[in-house]
Amino acid sequence: MSPVVLVVDDSPTVRKIVQLTLQRERIEVVTASDGLSALAAVADAQPDLILLDIMLPRMDGYNICHVVRRSMAYHDLPIIMLSGKDGLFDKMRGKLAGSTEYITKPFDSSELVQTVKRYLDTPEAHERAARRQKNRMSRLRRRV
Amino acid sequence: MEQTVQGRILDGDLETLGLQATLKMLALGGKTGALNVVSGQERLRVILENGHIVALEEPQLPVPDLLEIFRLLGRFRGAPPADLRQIVSQNPAFQLEILQQRRVISAEEAQRYYEFGVTLAISRAVRWEHGRFDFNRDIAPSQGRARQRRPLNVDHILLDALRLADERDYSGAPAFSRLAVARWAPQFRGDPQQLSLTPDEVNVLSLSNGRLPLYAVSYGLLLPEARVFQALQRLLEKGLVELVDARMEAELEHSLINLITKYQSQLAQSGRVAPEQHMLELALTMGECVNDLLRHHRQYARMLRGRGDITPAEANRFIESRFRSLLDHVVREYPRMDEIIRFNGGLIDLTDVRQLDRVVRGRELIECYWDATQLFHHLMQLVFDQTVSDEVGQPHSGRHFEDLWAVFLREIDDEMQRLASRYNAASGW
Numbered sequence: 208m209s210p211v212v213l214v215v216d217d218s219p220t221v222r223k224i225v226q227l228t229l230q231r232e233r234i235e236v237v238t239a240s241d242g243l244s245a246l247a248a249v250a251d252a253q254p255d256l257i258l259l260d261i262m263l264p265r266m267d268g269y270n271i272c273h274v275v276r277r278s279m280a281y282h283d284l285p286i287i288m289l290s291g292k293d294g295l296f297d298k299m300r301g302k303l304a305g306s307t308e309y310i311t312k313p314f315d316s317s318e319l320v321q322t323v324k325r326y327l328d329t330p331e332a333h334e335r336a337a338r339r340q341k342n343r344m345s346r347l348r349r350r351v
Numbered sequence: 352m353e354q355t356v357q358g359r360i361l362d363g364d365l366e367t368l369g370l371q372a373t374l375k376m377l378a379l380g381g382k383t384g385a386l387n388v389v390s391g392q393e394r395l396r397v398i399l400e401n402g403h404i405v406a407l408e409e410p411q412l413p414v415p416d417l418l419e420i421f422r423l424l425g426r427f428r429g430a431p432p433a434d435l436r437q438i439v440s441q442n443p444a445f446q447l448e449i450l451q452q453r454r455v456i457s458a459e460e461a462q463r464y465y466e467f468g469v470t471l472a473i474s475r476a477v478r479w480e481h482g483r484f485d486f487n488r489d490i491a492p493s494q495g496r497a498r499q500r501r502p503l504n505v506d507h508i509l510l511d512a513l514r515l516a517d518e519r520d521y522s523g524a525p526a527f528s529r530l531a532v533a534r535w536a537p538q539f540r541g542d543p544q545q546l547s548l549t550p551d552e553v554n555v556l557s558l559s560n561g562r563l564p565l566y567a568v569s570y571g572l573l574l575p576e577a578r579v580f581q582a583l584q585r586l587l588e589k590g591l592v593e594l595v596d597a598r599m600e601a602e603l604e605h606s607l608i609n610l611i612t613k614y615q616s617q618l619a620q621s622g623r624v625a626p627e628q629h630m631l632e633l634a635l636t637m638g639e640c641v642n643d644l645l646r647h648h649r650q651y652a653r654m655l656r657g658r659g660d661i662t663p664a665e666a667n668r669f670i671e672s673r674f675r676s677l678l679d680h681v682v683r684e685y686p687r688m689d690e691i692i693r694f695n696g697g698l699i700d701l702t703d704v705r706q707l708d709r710v711v712r713g714r715e716l717i718e719c720y721w722d723a724t725q726l727f728h729h730l731m732q733l734v735f736d737q738t739v740s741d742e743v744g745q746p747h748s749g750r751h752f753e754d755l756w757a758v759f760l761r762e763i764d765d766e767m768q769r770l771a772s773r774y775n776a777a778s779g780w
Contacts (some may be wrong), residue, residue, distance in 0.1 A: 313616040
């Protein structure tokens with residue numbers, strides 16, 4: 208069962224790059240280009256990890272992080288901030304908003320893969336993946 | 352190289368003494384030992400006994416799977432026996448001996464394969480101009496020759512190797528990578544029998560199973576690489592096969608991902624300045640992106656591969672000769688950029704673009720920046736197309752980096768449109 212990563216970035220290039228990089232590692236990728244569709248994608252795809260840009264239309268990355276952290280179901284979901292801002296202030300702000308890790312753009316593709324894998328290979332991530340599979344199955348059963 | 356220093360009786364560089372001369376000298380002296388040659392990423396080890404070649408190894412290349420080749424050519428009724436496949440897969444270096452013992456091939460045929468394999472390897476190595484060699488008289492027992500084979504005369508092998516090298520370099524055959532793999536094109540729906548293929552084309556088509564690299568096809572058919580490449584070119588033109596070089600594609604994809612990540616990030620940062628400055632930064636970002644593509648190509652260009660180590664000056668000359676006409680063509684469309692954007696040391700020189708504000712001012716400066724932006728935008732696509740086509744050939748199923756590049760260019764297009772309207776609004780341009 209492939210883990211699922213949600214990539215939230217307003218740049219189609221970044222979304223495509225991350226998709227291509229992670230899919231090569233057999234990681235399923237869903238994408239969102241703005242804050243509100245990101246929240247919808249969290250509920251819909253139940254990702255194992257979120258890669259989140261800060262500057263986003265409709266709702267910025269910090270606010271998304273706050274909202275996700277307040278939810279019971281996703282309070283422990285790894286959120287990696289992906290941003291061109293590499294100042295200490297931005298990193299601190301990300302940390303306060305509840306991000307797990309911070310990667311500065313431009314990132315190296317192998318560094319991205321390493322970081323993502325580190326958070327996907329944990330008992331919590333495996334548990335979440337099993338839960339998602341169960342939910343999918345029950346949704347499928349209901350539909351049938 | 353695991354031999355002892357005491358055993359080394361000769362070493363030097365290929366610029367001073369080429370492989371051809373070294374081999375001839377060792378043959379004349381009736382030497383016994385191992386000649387190791389390294390040029391860039393290419394390696395070769397020739398084992399000599401009394402001045403004759405008795406074995407040759409290319410550590411970076413897997414031994415071609417003759418059993419699979421014979422199966423594809425229909426030499427077995429059904430699949431080869433499982434025990435034979437197991438023995439051969441466990442001892443690839445001794446497959447000729449095993450196949451001969453099991454009477455799959457005759458002693459003469461085994462000798463022909465052995466001789467052709469040695470000639471093919473030396474035909475590539477005689478073109479290496481830079482690198483090092485050493486000759487060591489200690490030979491580990493495993494490096495000794497397979498006793499069934501007749502030792503090969505160095506003069507005879509060199510003559511044949513030079514003929515093959517000339518054929519490859521001057522026959523006009525396409526310069527495919529010998530590590531590329533041909534496979535049947537999934538979209539082909541016709542009947543190959545209606546295409547009046549030559550025997551060479553039929554054989555190459557039979558071995559286009561998506562797993563055998565071209566050097567193995569050449570070895571398996573005892574056919575010079577140039578003829579395999581020519582047959583393959585015709586099969587490609589007829590749409591029967593597609594050519595995949597997985598290693599090169601992975602390298603290119605990796606470079607492109609990192610390059611696009613870097614320049615997308617620069618692009619995102621450049622929007623936060625005044626429109627004129629933004630225009631200049633956009634032009635420079637694209638110019639640097641072109642340069643990074645050229646840097647990548649300098650390492651992976653098809654013409655430079657297999658030639659071993661080459662000097663930076665040679666690589667620069669190659670890049671300029673390949674891309675100068677493209678640049679000239681684009682500059683003709685933007686005459687203001689003539690002599691401002693040019694090649695220097697194998698890369699596009701961006702100094703004059705950076706210093707344009709010292710020469711022109713006001714509206715003319717903006718127009719120059721805009722021309723530079725459009726020129727680089729155009730050049731980026733042309734350089735990308737030529738790089739991809741040279742390194743990995745025509746697009747085929749399952750390749751993704753072209754999509755990524757298209758998305759990146761669309762983002763740049765959008766940025767340019769935003770920039771133009773931003774500037775129009777600010778100045779009534």
